[in-house]
Amino acid sequence: MTKPKIAVIVSSTRPTRFADIPTKWIVEKAAAHGQLDVEVLDLRDYPLPFFDEVASNAWAPSQNEVAVKWQKKLAEFDGYIFVVAEYNRSITGALKNALDQAYVEWAKKPFGAVAYGSMGGTAALGHLRQIGVELQMVPVRNSVHIGAGDFFKVHPGFGGSGNLADIEGSIGASATALLDDVTWWAKATKAARA
Numbered sequence: 001m002t003k004p005k006i007a008v009i010v011s012s013t014r015p016t017r018f019a020d021i022p023t024k025w026i027v028e029k030a031a032a033h034g035q036l037d038v039e040v041l042d043l044r045d046y047p048l049p050f051f052d053e054v055a056s057n058a059w060a061p062s063q064n065e066v067a068v069k070w071q072k073k074l075a076e077f078d079g080y081i082f083v084v085a086e087y088n089r090s091i092t093g094a095l096k097n098a099l100d101q102a103y104v105e106w107a108k109k110p111f112g113a114v115a116y117g118s119m120g121g122t123a124a125l126g127h128l129r130q131i132g133v134e135l136q137m138v139p140v141r142n143s144v145h146i147g148a149g150d151f152f153k154v155h156p157g158f159g160g161s162g163n164l165a166d167i168e169g170s171i172g173a174s175a176t177a178l179l180d181d182v183t184w185w186a187k188a189t190k191a192a193r194a
Contacts, residue, residue, distance in 0.1 A: 003035060003036055003037045004035075004036055004037070004078040004079060004182075004183060004186030004187060004190060005036075005037045005038075005039070005076060005077050005078050006030070006036045006037065006038045006039075006077060006078065006079045006080060006081055006182060006186065007038070007039055007040075007041045007073075007074070007076075007077040007079075007080050007081070008023055008026060008027055008030075008038050008039070008040045008041065008080075008081045008082075008083065009041045009043070009080055009081070009082045009083065009095075009098075010023050010040065010041070010042045010043060010044070010083050011043060011082055011083055011084055011085055011091060011092050011094065011095035011098075012043075012083075012085040012092050012094070012095075013043050013044050013092070013094045016157060017085065018085065018116065018151070018155050018157070019083045019085055021154065021155075021156075021162060021163075021164060022083050022114045022116060022144075022146065022164060023040060023083045023114075025114075025164040025175075026081060026083065026114050026144070026175060027040060029175045029176075029179060030081075030179055033176070033179040033180075033183075035179065035180075035183040036179065036182065036183055036186070038081070039077075041073065041074075043094050043095065043098055046066055046069065046070045046073075046098065047066060048064075048066050048067060048070060048094075048097055048098060048101050049064055049066070049067075050097055051097055051100040051101055052064075053067070053101075056100075056103040057071060057101075057102060057103050057104055057105075058103040058104055062101070064101075067101045067102075070098065070101055070102060071101070071102045071104070071105050074102050074105035074106065075104075075105045077109070078109060078186040078189070078190045079109045079110040079111060079112075079182050079185065079186040079189070080106075080109065080110075080111040080112075080137075081111065081112050081113065081114065081178070081182060082095070082111060082112075082113045082114075082115075082128060083113070083114050084113045084114065084115040084116070084121050084124050084125055084128060085116060085117065085121070085124070086115065086116065086117025086118070086119075086121040086122075086123060086124035086125075087124070089123035089124065090123065090124050090127045091124045091127055091128050091131075095128075096131070099131055099135065103135060106132070106135040106136065106137050107135060107136035107137065108136055108137075108138070108189050108192070108193055109137055109138065109186070109189055110137065110138040110139070110140055110181070110182055110185035110186055110189055111128075111132055111137050111138070111139060111140065111182075112139075112140040112142065112143055112178045112179075112181060112182045113125050113128060113143045113144070113178075114143070114144040114146070114175075114178070115143060115144065115145050115146070116145070116146035116147075116151055117146075117147075117148075117151070118147070118148045118151075119145075119147060119148070120145025120146060120147040121145055121146070122145060125143060125145075138185050138189060140178065140181035140182055140185055141181060142174060142177035142178045142180070142181045143174065143178055144171050144174045144175050144178055145171075145174070146164075146167070146170075146171060150167040150170050150171070153166060153167060154166055154167055
């Protein structure tokens with residue numbers, strides 16, 4: 001079996017986002033892990049309108065060309081790792097909208113996350129898992145959480161280093177566990193979908 005193809009989805013679109021730092025880090029971790037082929041999908045590259053279709057694409061084809069482009073790209077992957085910014089205890093509006101713009105493409109595939117926020121993005125990831133279950137996705141158990149202390153240590157906007165290697169002791173083992181989970185579930189669900 002070929003390596004599962006996994007999208008690393010950047011969920012924040014703000015010009016001042018922190019997301020680029022954990023995205024680069026988890027892509028490097030995945031490359032070192034060696035069991036997955038990963039590609040970054042940046043929501044900035046998909047200027048989706050607010051969901052306004054007649055129904056989910058499970059029921060009716062989407063009409064918006066950017067939404068269709070997004071769906072076609074998602075369909076290429078065997079699973080997903082979301083880089084989850086926590087905004088007011090939930091996921092970003094951009095990510096919720098991107099999730100709503102597809103259904104068929106998400107179904108029966110695993111996802112994990114690298115989450116960050118005051119409590120390590122825990123509330124946002126909890127919401128993402130609930131949404132993922134509704135989309136028939138398989139949320140994996142392990143995830144990476146970057147809490148406030150570590151976040152401020154590395155966030156350049158707050159005088160941090162910009163280097164997640166500085167908090168490797170806090171998050172390195174979690175990254176390995178996340179990648180192991182995504183690998184196992186991606187292989188299992190890919191075989192089942194076949």
